[in-house]
Amino acid sequence: MRLVVYHADAHHPSHPGGFDYGALWKMFLYSAHLNGYQITQLTSMDGKQYGDAVLRYDVDPKLPMFSREQCWVRYLETANEREQHCLLEPDFEIRKQIPELPDGFDLMLLNRT
Numbered sequence: 710m711r712l713v714v715y716h717a718d719a720h721h722p723s724h725p726g727g728f729d730y731g732a733l734w735k736m737f738l739y740s741a742h743l744n745g746y747q748i749t750q751l752t753s754m755d756g757k758q759y760g761d762a763v764l765r766y767d768v769d770p771k772l773p774m775f776s777r778e779q780c781w782v783r784y785l786e787t788a789n790e791r792e793q794h795c796l797l798e799p800d801f802e803i804r805k806q807i808p809e810l811p812d813g814f815d816l817m818l819l820n821r822t
Contacts, residue, residue, distance in 0.1 A: 710807055711794045712741060713749045713784060715777035717756035717770035733799055734759040740803040751780035759799070 714737075718730065738761070741748050750760025753770045766783055768776035781796055788794050793809055801821060810817055 710746070710809060711749060711788070711792055712746045712803075712807075713751060713781070713794055713796050714760060714799050715751045715773075715780050715796070716759060716799055717753040717768070717773070717776060719770035719773060730757075730759065730799070737799045737801060737803075740801070744803050744806055746803065749784075751777070751784055 716730065716734075738748060738759075747762065748760040750756075750758060750763045752758070752763060752765055753768050753776065754765050756763075756765065756770065764780075764784060766776075766780045768779050770776060785794065795807055795817070797819075801819075807817075807819070
């Protein structure tokens with residue numbers, strides 16, 4: 710299972726001072742590594758790298774939802790079809806291994822408490 714996260718720094722109008730994503734990513738990576746995962750980060754061309762590996766795409770970080778979907782589609786176009794790929798958010802805490810999808814399924818929803 711390949712775990713993938715889209716993240717590119719952009720200031721939200723409700724948070725003009727920004728947000729410290731470094732601390733959030735540190736906790737996320739800790740829980741991922743504890744469960745045996747490496748994280749591939751999808752980001753803009755000049756986005757800061759937080760993940761273990763980074764793939765950069767020409768997207769506009771000021772349009773986060775659209776940019777995330779653009780990156781995800783581009784990632785899947787080149788992803789190994791024999792592996793499963795899971796798109797997460799960096800505010801997840803991974804408490805246990807994410808189960809592989811059974812044959813015939815291509816979507817799973819994870820519970821975030």
